[in-house]
Amino acid sequence: MLLKLNSIEMRNTFAVVDLTRLVKNYKNIRRKVKTSKVMAVIKADAYGHGAVNVAKSLCALGKAAPEYFAVALTEEAIELRKNKITTPILVLDPFSRSNAPDVIKYKLEATVYNREQLKILDNELRKSGSRSKIKIHIKIDTGMGRLGVSSDEAVDFIRYVKSNSQFVIAGIYTHFSTSDEYDKTYANLQLAKFTSLVNCLRSENIDYGLAHCANSGAILDMPDSYFDMVRPGIILYGYHPSLETSDSINLSPVMDLFSCISTVRLIRENEYVSYGRKFKAGSNVNIASVPIGYADGINRHLTNKMKVIIADKEYPQAGTVTMDRIMINLNNDVYPVSEKVILLGHSKNCSIDAWDWCKIINTIPYEILCNLSKRVPRIYKS
Numbered sequence: 001m002l003l004k005l006n007s008i009e010m011r012n013t014f015a016v017v018d019l020t021r022l023v024k025n026y027k028n029i030r031r032k033v034k035t036s037k038v039m040a041v042i043k044a045d046a047y048g049h050g051a052v053n054v055a056k057s058l059c060a061l062g063k064a065a066p067e068y069f070a071v072a073l074t075e076e077a078i079e080l081r082k083n084k085i086t087t088p089i090l091v092l093d094p095f096s097r098s099n100a101p102d103v104i105k106y107k108l109e110a111t112v113y114n115r116e117q118l119k120i121l122d123n124e125l126r127k128s129g130s131r132s133k134i135k136i137h138i139k140i141d142t143g144m145g146r147l148g149v150s151s152d153e154a155v156d157f158i159r160y161v162k163s164n165s166q167f168v169i170a171g172i173y174t175h176f177s178t179s180d181e182y183d184k185t186y187a188n189l190q191l192a193k194f195t196s197l198v199n200c201l202r203s204e205n206i207d208y209g210l211a212h213c214a215n216s217g218a219i220l221d222m223p224d225s226y227f228d229m230v231r232p233g234i235i236l237y238g239y240h241p242s243l244e245t246s247d248s249i250n251l252s253p254v255m256d257l258f259s260c261i262s263t264v265r266l267i268r269e270n271e272y273v274s275y276g277r278k279f280k281a282g283s284n285v286n287i288a289s290v291p292i293g294y295a296d297g298i299n300r301h302l303t304n305k306m307k308v309i310i311a312d313k314e315y316p317q318a319g320t321v322t323m324d325r326i327m328i329n330l331n332n333d334v335y336p337v338s339e340k341v342i343l344l345g346h347s348k349n350c351s352i353d354a355w356d357w358c359k360i361i362n363t364i365p366y367e368i369l370c371n372l373s374k375r376v377p378r379i380y381k382s
């Protein structure tokens, strides 16, 4: 079912988020990780797909729903709580002092890796008068070099947390920096550090809650890293994290992007199109203009390089990508105003996905999806 928004009638540029594909990707991930729990990573507005709608569609799976959600920011978690998402939520980024009261108020699970953070949460708990304990996940730096207590100091820190009865360790986790690379040497080194920590805690009978470390690359190719829970992000949305992982899970892109032809004009041989005269017509051609530009997430470096699909045929984009508009070289073809333009998606014989853009501008699908701006209405298909 396609929901209609007024703004679509105005510009006819929109993204379709196919929640049936999301659920299919999710179920395929679940099948792959067998008994491990799943923490669905829906930070950055579910990688541009709309966190509330994504969370709701996964929650609707009932018993098969993700056991956890992960977001980057406290604000993102609050948005989910305000939309009645009651699933446990891990906030991956360190909370700020000003966000600490919300961790308690909204029953969020905070990422913690130093004593200062414990002190702040403890103070807030006292101030709130709540008798509940605070659930935390301890982040271990096994080699990402970004956040977390170093793996050498982790056992001591965890023992210290255990001596503070107001905290419950709901999980311990680490994050891979190279699990999406063909060469798994470094990822295996990180895994070995994490495994050794888990074994040490087990041997000392220290309850650490759920151990989790597998992101998309590891879920695809490192089954030894699944532990109690996995944290899929990009594969939920139907993309591999890189071109070096295996195809061990069947995935389909969840988001398609559409616009339409708004004008067509004849550009004569040797005339130019758009800012900077980056396109010069080699012969008389029909140039369509399409109301989507870099303010919507069409990277300017795609200029003269990207393609679109119109009526099951690929056409090259022509001239500098502008803020609100791109131009398409139709050559001698003619289409009426309002003809559908597929920017990401497929027709019977043609297909364009985020990787096609990535190869041109040297990036990853994460960035393409997250950069699709708020101005593009998301239509949810279920």
Ligand SMILES: Cc1ncc(COP(=O)(O)O)c(C=O)c1O
Residues within 6 Å of the ligand: 041, 092, 175, 214, 215, 216, 217, 231, 232, 233, 234, 235, 241
């Ligand atoms: C801590 C953490 N876990 C899991 C993920 C999900 O990663 P991916 O999208 O590669 O699956 C991310 C995303 O960056 C992350 O920061």
